[in-house]
Amino acid sequence: MKIELINIGDELLIGQTINTNASWLGSFFAERGVRIYKTTVITDERDDILNQINAAVDRSDVIIITGGLGPTKDDITKKTLADFFNSPLVMNEEMLTKNTAYFARSGRAMLQINIDQALVPECCEVLINENGTAPGMLFRHGKTLIFSLPGVPYEMKAFVENQIFPILQEEFEITDIYHESVMTTGRGESFLADKIEDWENRMRNDSLSLAYLPSPGIVRLRVSSYHGKKDTEKVKAYIAELVDILGDDYYGREGETLSGVVGKYLSKLGMTLSTTESCTSGSLASEIVKTPGASKYYEGSLLTYSYAMKTHLAGVAPEIYETHGAVSQECVEAMALGGKERLKSDFCLATSGIAGPDGGTPEKPVGTVWLALAHPNGVESKLFHFPGNRERNIHMSVLAALNMLRLHVLKNHNI
Amino acid sequence: MKIELINIGDELLIGQTINTNASWLGSFFAERGVRIYKTTVITDERDDILNQINAAVDRSDVIIITGGLGPTKDDITKKTLADFFNSPLVMNEEMLTKNTAYFARSGRAMLQINIDQALVPECCEVLINENGTAPGMLFRHGKTLIFSLPGVPYEMKAFVENQIFPILQEEFEITDIYHESVMTTGRGESFLADKIEDWENRMRNDSLSLAYLPSPGIVRLRVSSYHGKKDTEKVKAYIAELVDILGDDYYGREGETLSGVVGKYLSKLGMTLSTTESCTSGSLASEIVKTPGASKYYEGSLLTYSYAMKTHLAGVAPEIYETHGAVSQECVEAMALGGKERLKSDFCLATSGIAGPDGGTPEKPVGTVWLALAHPNGVESKLFHFPGNRERNIHMSVLAALNMLRLHVLKNHNI
Numbered sequence: 001m002k003i004e005l006i007n008i009g010d011e012l013l014i015g016q017t018i019n020t021n022a023s024w025l026g027s028f029f030a031e032r033g034v035r036i037y038k039t040t041v042i043t044d045e046r047d048d049i050l051n052q053i054n055a056a057v058d059r060s061d062v063i064i065i066t067g068g069l070g071p072t073k074d075d076i077t078k079k080t081l082a083d084f085f086n087s088p089l090v091m092n093e094e095m096l097t098k099n100t101a102y103f104a105r106s107g108r109a110m111l112q113i114n115i116d117q118a119l120v121p122e123c124c125e126v127l128i129n130e131n132g133t134a135p136g137m138l139f140r141h142g143k144t145l146i147f148s149l150p151g152v153p154y155e156m157k158a159f160v161e162n163q164i165f166p167i168l169q170e171e172f173e174i175t176d177i178y179h180e181s182v183m184t185t186g187r188g189e190s191f192l193a194d195k196i197e198d199w200e201n202r203m204r205n206d207s208l209s210l211a212y213l214p215s216p217g218i219v220r221l222r223v224s225s226y227h228g229k230k231d232t233e234k235v236k237a238y239i240a241e242l243v244d245i246l247g248d249d250y251y252g253r254e255g256e257t258l259s260g261v262v263g264k265y266l267s268k269l270g271m272t273l274s275t276t277e278s279c280t281s282g283s284l285a286s287e288i289v290k291t292p293g294a295s296k297y298y299e300g301s302l303l304t305y306s307y308a309m310k311t312h313l314a315g316v317a318p319e320i321y322e323t324h325g326a327v328s329q330e331c332v333e334a335m336a337l338g339g340k341e342r343l344k345s346d347f348c349l350a351t352s353g354i355a356g357p358d359g360g361t362p363e364k365p366v367g368t369v370w371l372a373l374a375h376p377n378g379v380e381s382k383l384f385h386f387p388g389n390r391e392r393n394i395h396m397s398v399l400a401a402l403n404m405l406r407l408h409v410l411k412n413h414n415i
Numbered sequence: 416m417k418i419e420l421i422n423i424g425d426e427l428l429i430g431q432t433i434n435t436n437a438s439w440l441g442s443f444f445a446e447r448g449v450r451i452y453k454t455t456v457i458t459d460e461r462d463d464i465l466n467q468i469n470a471a472v473d474r475s476d477v478i479i480i481t482g483g484l485g486p487t488k489d490d491i492t493k494k495t496l497a498d499f500f501n502s503p504l505v506m507n508e509e510m511l512t513k514n515t516a517y518f519a520r521s522g523r524a525m526l527q528i529n530i531d532q533a534l535v536p537e538c539c540e541v542l543i544n545e546n547g548t549a550p551g552m553l554f555r556h557g558k559t560l561i562f563s564l565p566g567v568p569y570e571m572k573a574f575v576e577n578q579i580f581p582i583l584q585e586e587f588e589i590t591d592i593y594h595e596s597v598m599t600t601g602r603g604e605s606f607l608a609d610k611i612e613d614w615e616n617r618m619r620n621d622s623l624s625l626a627y628l629p630s631p632g633i634v635r636l637r638v639s640s641y642h643g644k645k646d647t648e649k650v651k652a653y654i655a656e657l658v659d660i661l662g663d664d665y666y667g668r669e670g671e672t673l674s675g676v677v678g679k680y681l682s683k684l685g686m687t688l689s690t691t692e693s694c695t696s697g698s699l700a701s702e703i704v705k706t707p708g709a710s711k712y713y714e715g716s717l718l719t720y721s722y723a724m725k726t727h728l729a730g731v732a733p734e735i736y737e738t739h740g741a742v743s744q745e746c747v748e749a750m751a752l753g754g755k756e757r758l759k760s761d762f763c764l765a766t767s768g769i770a771g772p773d774g775g776t777p778e779k780p781v782g783t784v785w786l787a788l789a790h791p792n793g794v795e796s797k798l799f800h801f802p803g804n805r806e807r808n809i810h811m812s813v814l815a816a817l818n819m820l821r822l823h824v825l826k827n828h829n830i
Contacts, residue, residue: 013451015442016628019434022456027430036428037463039456041437048452055470213431275718281704282697285718289696292773300724303690303700303716305709309758313715343724358707 067151176228276339314338336374482566591643596669691754729753
């Protein structure tokens with residue numbers, strides 16, 4: 001099946017909107033063994049739209065068009081498709097009823113342009129929009145299927161997941177792919193590849209495939225079978241073995257975050273966490289509270305940005321930063337211990353480093369970060385050298401701090 | 416001048432990488448009065464590349480190709496262009512010398528694939544890469560200019576800014592556009608349009624144009640002249656008048672952030688700031704310290720995520736949240752006053768709200784946020800109802816808090 005994507009919208013071409021629809025669709029279909037082989041972004045102009053559809057119907061089995069279905073005059077996709085198929089616009093009563101009810105509920109008057117949202121070319125199969133007012137449309141041109149969808153991301157996604165993919169599964173032979181992923185942190189791809197080499201060779205010889213999916217600080221390892229759900233047990237057995245081999249480098253299943261895993265451990269142990277942040281300046285706290293229910297185990301944070309506040313809030317003795325500087329093992333350990341005591345928690349993570357862009361020195365270049373964990377039996381700390389820009393260094397510091405706590409808990413508690 | 420863009424790379428089509436190059440290029444050219452009218456993303460496959468170039472040379476004056484210039488086997492753009500132009504690959508000595516020096520400096524051995532990076536089709540004009548090892552290339556096909564650039568964003572951007580745009584200015588008639596922008600916050604587009612209507616009509620009648628460029632919490636107003644630098648004084652006069660009309664809704668010139676403006680004011684006054692955060696959970700601190708030199712006026716933050724910490728760290732009396740809840744005027748004012756006292760600062764901003772997705776009630780739905788500012792003469796507070804998801808509500812709370820301080824300073828101090 002050859003799928004191509006046409007995104008219509010001036011806002012994409014002038015860079016006002018980043019084309020996240022294209023990346024979401026690319027990844028949605030890739031995960032299901034189908035590749036979008038071409039994506040074209042064009043203006044809201046009739047000739048451009050007609051030319052593009054004309055070219056696409058001759059080479060592709062499926063065309064997904066997004067955008068240009070809004071109620072205003074600059075959105076002309078529907079009208080242009082009606083002309084292309086030489087099919088008059090007719091009112092779709094189901095969509096009209098739904099839209100009328102929506103306007104009534106929100107207490108807004110329905111203008112003519114709102115009513116006209118429910119018009120569709122007579123020849124199309126209407127796809128009801130569960131999340132908005134513009135209907136989706138399916139046209140057939142010879143053997144080619146042409147879908148037209150709104151550009152609003154969550155409307156478009158619901159159409160693809162709930163209506164379009166099921167139609168494609170029915171009308172085309174789509175390889176039934178079965179995936180399972182595990183999440184790792186703290187190691188690069190080449191280190192992992194080396195560590196799991198034997199296992200990887202065996203699973204590949206057993207007709208499975210493996211993808212390394214890296215993002216900053218995290219590598220996701222995805223095992224796929226092209227025999228679909230039939231291979232579920234086989235994939236699960238390899239995954240179990242992989243988790244064993246990875247040991248501490250494994251932190252969770254697909255979709256789990258480090259913050260979530262740490263939260264799960266703390267909840268299970270009935271223990272609490274606080275933070276004393278300098279270089280991460282709130283990002284560590286922010287990541288921790290992204291996990292629903294974090295208020296059960298997370299006490300809060302001291303943001304000790306200045307020397308004075310390190311002393312005043314976390315009780316760091318001035319001699320420490322005067323002698324060793326704020327970015328030092330001594331200071332970060334004092335911050336963790338002080339935070340733990342002042343915030344009355346079982347654990348306290350502290351960060352002190354040079355995130356950049358300024359503040360680096362030859363001895364402590366940008367990316368130098370000390371992390372410490374105060375725990376019920378004392379304190380431990382570790383030095384990191386991150387190679388990134390400010391944003392990346394802060395992100396890596398946050399993940400490394402959470403990982404430090406995760407590894408400590410795994411080693412010292414029964415999880 | 417008709418420009419089209421071709422992005423080559425499987426990673427874009429399977430959604431592993433978001434196509435930020437396309438949005439950056441779109442915005443770069445739009446700001447200079449030139450529109451990219453079509454963007455196509457294709458695979459790293461020879462036939463797809465050849466077909467796309469063949470179609471593009473017949474319809475466009477300028478083609479910018481990005482991607483596929485890496486040293487590994489899957490990057491075939493250069494070889495395919497050599498075939499398209501029937502031109503043998505030859506060594507570019509300048510690029511080779513530069514790359515050899517780079518490898519020597521970083522102490523890495525130069526492999527054959529690294530040496531081959533400096534090969535280029537004989538017929539092209541070589542554009543030296545100041546930020547990487549892959550040369551850029553300019554081909555001419557009839558009157559069409561074809562640029563091939565690496566897909567690495569900062570390498571691509573430097574090529575476009577320093578080499579490609581100057582070439583286009585020389586070879587095409589590009590309207591010389593002159594822009595100036597002002598930044599506003601706290602008001603929507605329609606409110607602003609109403610407020611500046613007379614001014615807008617006058618400037619439009621005077622051959623200038625205006626764009627409303629909204630992003631969450633901020634609207635940038637951009638005045639443009641299509642007569643270029645000749646109109647500098649005229650644009651500046653209208654901008655001065657606009658700033659007057661906008662009053663407090665204006666906060667700074669293009670590129671200025673609210674955090675930067677607040678920092679400028681505090682530095683000028685020699686006054687200090689702290690924060691007591693609940694629903695923004697570190698994001699306010701994080702935004703404040705993005706401004707270089709923030710350590711001069713920013714003392715730090717108390718993250719009082721739990722009830723206990725509101726009391727323990729910020730000294731909020733338990734009766735307050737027991738009677739009114741944490742998301743209340745009483746609680747947020749106590750947090751601001753407590754933070755100001757404990758952190759010994761002149762100002763303290765406090766946030767307490769329901770960011771979502773959980774925690775909403777009929778009386779206090781998701782998006783309900785109380786903000787308070789403790790200042791040398793007391794405390795003020797304000798209730799907001801943001802309509803967004805968690806991330807958006809936190810972002811809007813951060814901007815609204817900074818704006819609260821900005822407005823207070825403007826009203827009560829000599830700036």
